[in-house]
Amino acid sequence: MHKNWALFPKTILTAVVTAVLSACATNVGTVNQAAAPAIATPAPVPLPAAPIPEQPSTAVMPETGNTCISNVAFPNFPQQYQERMQGIACHLQERDGLPASYVIPTLQDASFNARAVALMTPPPPSATPAPPYPWWRYRNRFLRQNRLSQGVQFWRDHVALLQAVSQKYGVPGPILMGILNIETGFGSFQGGFSVLNSNLSLALALPGRRRFFLHQTAETLKLAQRLGVSPGTLQGSQAGAMGMSQFLASSYLRYGVTWNDPPGGPMPNLWQSPADVLASTANFFRGHGWQPGQPVLGRVSGDQGADVAPFLQGKHPLAQLRAAGIQPETASRLPGSTPVGLLRLQTERGPTLFIAYPNFYAIMGYNPSTYYSATVWAYAEAIKRVING
Numbered sequence: 476m477h478k479n480w481a482l483f484p485k486t487i488l489t490a491v492v493t494a495v496l497s498a499c500a501t502n503v504g505t506v507n508q509a510a511a512p513a514i515a516t517p518a519p520v521p522l523p524a525a526p527i528p529e530q531p532s533t534a535v536m537p538e539t540g541n542t543c544i545s546n547v548a549f550p551n552f553p554q555q556y557q558e559r560m561q562g563i564a565c566h567l568q569e570r571d572g573l574p575a576s577y578v579i580p581t582l583q584d585a586s587f588n589a590r591a592v593a594l595m596t597p598p599p600p601s602a603t604p605a606p607p608y609p610w611w612r613y614r615n616r617f618l619r620q621n622r623l624s625q626g627v628q629f630w631r632d633h634v635a636l637l638q639a640v641s642q643k644y645g646v647p648g649p650i651l652m653g654i655l656n657i658e659t660g661f662g663s664f665q666g667g668f669s670v671l672n673s674n675l676s677l678a679l680a681l682p683g684r685r686r687f688f689l690h691q692t693a694e695t696l697k698l699a700q701r702l703g704v705s706p707g708t709l710q711g712s713q714a715g716a717m718g719m720s721q722f723l724a725s726s727y728l729r730y731g732v733t734w735n736d737p738p739g740g741p742m743p744n745l746w747q748s749p750a751d752v753l754a755s756t757a758n759f760f761r762g763h764g765w766q767p768g769q770p771v772l773g774r775v776s777g778d779q780g781a782d783v784a785p786f787l788q789g790k791h792p793l794a795q796l797r798a799a800g801i802q803p804e805t806a807s808r809l810p811g812s813t814p815v816g817l818l819r820l821q822t823e824r825g826p827t828l829f830i831a832y833p834n835f836y837a838i839m840g841y842n843p844s845t846y847y848s849a850t851v852w853a854y855a856e857a858i859k860r861v862i863n864g
Contacts, residue, residue, distance in 0.1 A: 543568040544575040551586035556679045563678065563689060571693040581671070581696060581706050591673040591713040592680040609821035614850045617657050618857055625661050626652050626858045633749055640734070640750075644757035645767025649855035651756050654841065655719055656854050662719040665746060666712035670724065671695050674715045691715050694724035701728070702742050710746075718745030719752045722759075730759040763840030764833060771835050771852045773803040775817075775828035783828060786817040796830065803830050818845060 543565035552560055560582060567578045629652060630637065637648030655661050674695055678688035695715070699706035709724075711717035717727065722745055731743040734750035743751035781800035794811025796802075801817065809832070816831035829849070838848040 544579055547579060547583070549583055549585075551583075552675075552679070553587060556587065559679055560675075563675070563692065566689060567693055567696065571697070573693070573696055577696070577700075582675070584707055585669070585671050585675055587679070588668065588672045588676045588713075591668055591676050594713045595677055595681065607821075610846050610849060611820075611822045613846045614853050617850055617854055622656055622660070622854070623857060623861055625663070626656060626854070627861055629655070629661050629749075630858070630862055633753070636734075636750055636753060640753045640757050644754070644761050644765075646757040646760045646765055647855065648753075649858050650760075650771070650838070650851060651753050652858055653851035653854040654756055655752070657847065657850060658716075658721040659719050662749075662752075665718060665721075666710060666716070668711060668713050668715075669707055670709040670711045670715045670717055671699075671706045673711070673713050674724075677715070688715070691724050694728060698724045698727055719749070720745060720756045722755065726759060727755075730762055731755045732758050759841065760837050763837045765837040766833055769809065769834050770805070770807055770832045771838065771855075772818075772832065772849060773805050773807070773830045775830060776802045776804045783817060783819075787819060790814040790816050790836075793830075801828070801830070807832070818849070820845070820849060 545561040545564045547561075547564075549557060549560040564575075564578055564582055567573045567582075568575055630648070634648075637651065640646070640651070641648050652661075659665050671692065674688050674692040678685050678692055681688065695709060696706050699709060702709075709717060712721060716723055722731065727743075727745060731745060732751070732754050733741055733743045734748070734754040743755055745752050745755060783799075783801060786796060786799070786801065791814065792811055793807075793809055793813045793815050796815065796817065797811070813833065815833070816835070818829045818831050819826050820829055821827070831845075831848075835848055835852070838851050839845070841851075842848070
């Protein structure tokens with residue numbers, strides 16, 4: 476999940492923002508629930524006597540019943556959002572089963588973050604589109620010498636752990652390192668935003684993503700309960716992603732694992748524990764269809780005059796590509812029925828064809844951008860070359 480939007484050309488900024496908003500799975504699986512922390516409940520702030528006018532909006536909050544506590548004010552949010560905040564409070568109580576004694580004081584302590592909204596709002600379309608931003612330039616941002624040096628140091632510090640996680644989950648260590656490289660520079664920048672404030676602010680101010688960020692708000696409150704901390708203390712990116720691997724709250728709950736601890740043990744620490752981070756990231760990939768021992772991406776062998784146009788959209792059986800004369804440079808033993816994609820990515824040598832295998836799409840479960848997934852693979856290949864001399 477990228478932080479520095481100003482560094483991206485406008486032609487890919489919107490796509491990158493969309494990728495950030497969608498990164499990581501949002502379904503929550505069964506998690507062993509620890510006792511909720513004791514929460515001091517201040518007296519709710521009463522609503523002002525005069526009704527707060529509802530501002531025009533095309534988005535409608537989900538309908539709620541009459542069993543929730545919501546007739547309170549949320550002093551750290553602009554007036555135009557007060558009625559929607561009441562709707563969010565009801566939603567969290569009725570749809571997500573969170574008690575009012577937890578929801579109301581938590582939301583009253585939260586605040587609107589205009590900066591997070593500004594950073595996450597795509598720029599308006601340009602009347603004069605700029606030239607397409609090539610993949611190789613995006614890729615090279617994450618393959619600079621300092622990024623490779625960080626990776627070498629991380630490998631040296633955690634080689635035994637990387638090998639053990641890879642053996643257990645079937646995901647190579649360099650692929651996991653590719654994620655940590657792109658997301659946070661191996662933990663060197665994890666974001667200084669309140670995750671709760673970001674999710675609430677984006678749910679209020681981005682109508683097209685309201686349902687998504689409302690879900691992440693609920694998951695953030697549940698995660699804080701299980702971690703035994705105040706929701707306002709959870710720190711991450713402006714998009715609500717946390718830790719070295721930048722997991723959304725829903726992904727933290729579903730895929731987060733504590734390395735080598737038995738089920739029912741403590742919650743993983745994705746901010747400070749490389750072991751938990753690597754295991755959780757590998758577990759995420761396994762949950763998104765990672766196939767141990769299979770390739771990720773492979774260049775197409777030469778220019779054999781094949782008609783590639785029919786294969787540049789969607790997925791196709793590998794046998795169909797082979798029959799059309801589209802052969803990978805490195806042969807694989809995958810069956811002909813394997814669904815693969817054909818990508819045309821701009822490299823320094825010009826447009827280059829790649830075959831995208833199922834593991835490529837497992838990486839796209841983390842971030843649905845072909846640039847992102849291809850760069851994770853490219854970094855993994857580069858770090859292997861450096862490590863192996």
